[in-house]
Amino acid sequence: MLCSRQGSQNGTCCKTPAPIESSDDNEDVWGSDEESIAVYADLKRAHGKQGYLDGLVNQQEASLQKGFDSGFPIGADLGRDVGRILARLHGTPAFKEAVEALNVSKVLDKKYFDDQLDLAHSNHPIISSYDR
């Protein structure tokens, strides 16, 4: 983990200072200074790591969902267009070729999209070629 307030004396993040003498009446529950550091490090590992994982997973899920919601309507429009074309060509000699040309892998080919996966042109080249 990054630390902007690195301890200057020995380079340890959030360095634990030497314990102040405790009163005789109270036993220091944290034991020696070394043990104190160990307890702190364990806490940081356990909670910081869990937080990191949760942050990573939640953000990934949120990003995935956002991407899905953004792509779905574009794909739906293209699928609808392809379905219309196929219904029109059904029973004609051009049908078989159209089934191949309008396959999902051809229509959604990366070359028709920009780097954010939006259509590079308002009209899809393959679909336009079938539109009367």
Add this chain to the structure above:
Amino acid sequence: MCLHQSYAVKLTRTTMTDINLDTALEFENELYSQGYEEGKEAANNEQFLEGKIYGLQTGFQRFLIVGYMDGLLQEWRKDGHSKNIESHLNQLQKLLDKISNGNSDQSVADYERALSAARNKVRVIASITKTTDKIAGLDKMVQEVGGTLAVSSNPDDMW
């Protein structure tokens, strides 16, 4: 980012009588939040684009059938039929108009309901107009063009 030193200091100096559960929990929460933010930063545009590809494919697959039925409707209209067929065609049109491109829960529910009713209507019209060949191999064709996700696992939905 760095933990507040005061927390670390407090922990090491705290004696049994000073232990405060709230302070300890707050400290743990802070460690957690710190990790959470770092994890969030690690998830980037890659996940967005990955989701977008999946959305594009799924949208394509689910709306092939909708477009195909709309295409059939237009073909049947061109052929010109009796008034009886006309009312069936209008009902099919209404069902297809209910299907929107969105991915909200409401849109998906509307899609499922309208699609199922539209399928039945298409079967009826195809039967009357003797054009059942248009829908005989439809599920196979949808699968071939759109990939496997488009095929319903419900046998009642098969043509």
